[in-house]
Amino acid sequence: MYAIVDIAGKQFKVTQDQFIYAPLMEGEEGASVEFNKVLLTDNDGKVKVGAPTIKGAKVSGKILGHVKGDKVVVFKKKRRKGYKVKNGHRQDYTKVLIEKIA
Template identity: 40%
Template sequence: MIYAILETGGKQIWVKPGRFYDINKIYAKPGEYIKLEKVLLLNNEDNLQIGQPCIPNTYIKGKVLKHMKGRKVTIFKMKPKKNMRSKNGHRQSISRILIESIQTK
């Protein structure tokens, strides 16, 4: 089993080839291929590599499937006895990418 842990958008994601993941928006058109180079850990058939902080000469090839918005997060603020209430919402822009392969140079 091959998998990797990569950093993108300030988050660490455990990825496997052939699966799709939702990450913070990447400025690439749907159908374009991208190269993610911040690989923190790589497990390739019982050969474990840990980067300090990243593994050199290793990257993940992915394809942007589509751009969309995430779930709505509601922010509600209230101060008791002051009659202050505010309700706001936010939807994060995300990109769905398909992991094609994990490659070492």
């Protein structure tokens, strides 16, 4: 069984006992979270599609921690002008364990 869930404007395909890295959420480590915006569920070939969401469907999970993603290097240069700028960025994510799809 899997579901497609909208978390903070991004869509994730989730199954039970799966880890996902969602955009940074409020909450302590070990806190439980519920996602109510379930767009699609598939239960052994029986597909339910929401318009836009499925009423009564929930995906519950547990926050495992707050982590940072890989570093992205931003380099700007204008040729023949002596202008060079190098910056880095690491996006914040929340690691979530999907516990139940109902």
